[in-house]
Amino acid sequence: MIKKNNLRKVYLVYIIALCEIFCVAYVLCSSQIQHEPLKTIIKAAGFAGMVLIPVFMVFFYRWRSKDNAGTSDELEQLVLTKALAAAGLVSISLLPFLLLLCALFSDAAGYIAFGFAVAVGATFKLGTVYYHKKY
Amino acid sequence: MRNRVRDMRESMGLTQAQLGELTGVSRQAINAIETGKYDPSIWLAYALSKVFKRRIEDIFLFEEGERNDQKK
Numbered sequence: 001m002i003k004k005n006n007l008r009k010v011y012l013v014y015i016i017a018l019c020e021i022f023c024v025a026y027v028l029c030s031s032q033i034q035h036e037p038l039k040t041i042i043k044a045a046g047f048a049g050m051v052l053i054p055v056f057m058v059f060f061y062r063w064r065s066k067d068n069a070g071t072s073d074e075l076e077q078l079v080l081t082k083a084l085a086a087a088g089l090v091s092i093s094l095l096p097f098l099l100l101l102c103a104l105f106s107d108a109a110g111y112i113a114f115g116f117a118v119a120v121g122a123t124f125k126l127g128t129v130y131y132h133k134k135y
Numbered sequence: 136m137r138n139r140v141r142d143m144r145e146s147m148g149l150t151q152a153q154l155g156e157l158t159g160v161s162r163q164a165i166n167a168i169e170t171g172k173y174d175p176s177i178w179l180a181y182a183l184s185k186v187f188k189r190r191i192e193d194i195f196l197f198e199e200g201e202r203n204d205q206k207k
Binding site: 073074075076078132134135 | 159160161163164167172173175176179
């Protein structure tokens with residue numbers, strides 16, 4: 001069989017790092033918010049996320065890894081490869097639209113980039129669910 | 136590709152999880168192979184042949200023209 005790897009562990013670290021960056025960005029950007037109560041909520045949510053997300057992700061990882069000791073076998077690697085290929089295809093296809101829309105609507109560039117990230121992430125997640133069910 | 140993994144596993148009294156443990160893959164992978172949804176790598180086929188003490192071609196039924204049919 002294809003050698004087992006630590007794909008899940010790598011994915012866990014990647015997700016935690018990404019979430020931490022997002023949370024730090026939330027906290028830093030919250031100072032720009034004029035509305036005081038909203039500013040406090042966003043800042044608190046950012047700090048809470050920084051603490052809670054890694055804890056939640058580690059528990060989730062341990063719960064999921066009971067089935068296969070945290071490693072991925074060749075079937076799972078096939079599933080992840082196909083899902084990543086689908087997400088890559090979507091991201092490359094949508095990239096010209098992202099640039100175009102950001103240039104045309106620069107005020108909403110943040111929302112457009114967020115929508116792009118959600119579309120690509122959702123494709124990856126739905127891809128993994130679809131291929132897991134298929135096999 | 137058709138195979139006799141389920142027959143051989145059951146004749147040895149193994150569960151899918153136990154066979155997965157012996158061959159180093161998940162129970163889901165064994166299930167996907169048994170139902171014909173997934174063709175294993177040559178190394179997994181070799182591991183299965185070791186567990187069953189049979190030749191790979193006794194476990195997996197290679198049929199003439201099947202590979203060409205898949206491409207169409």
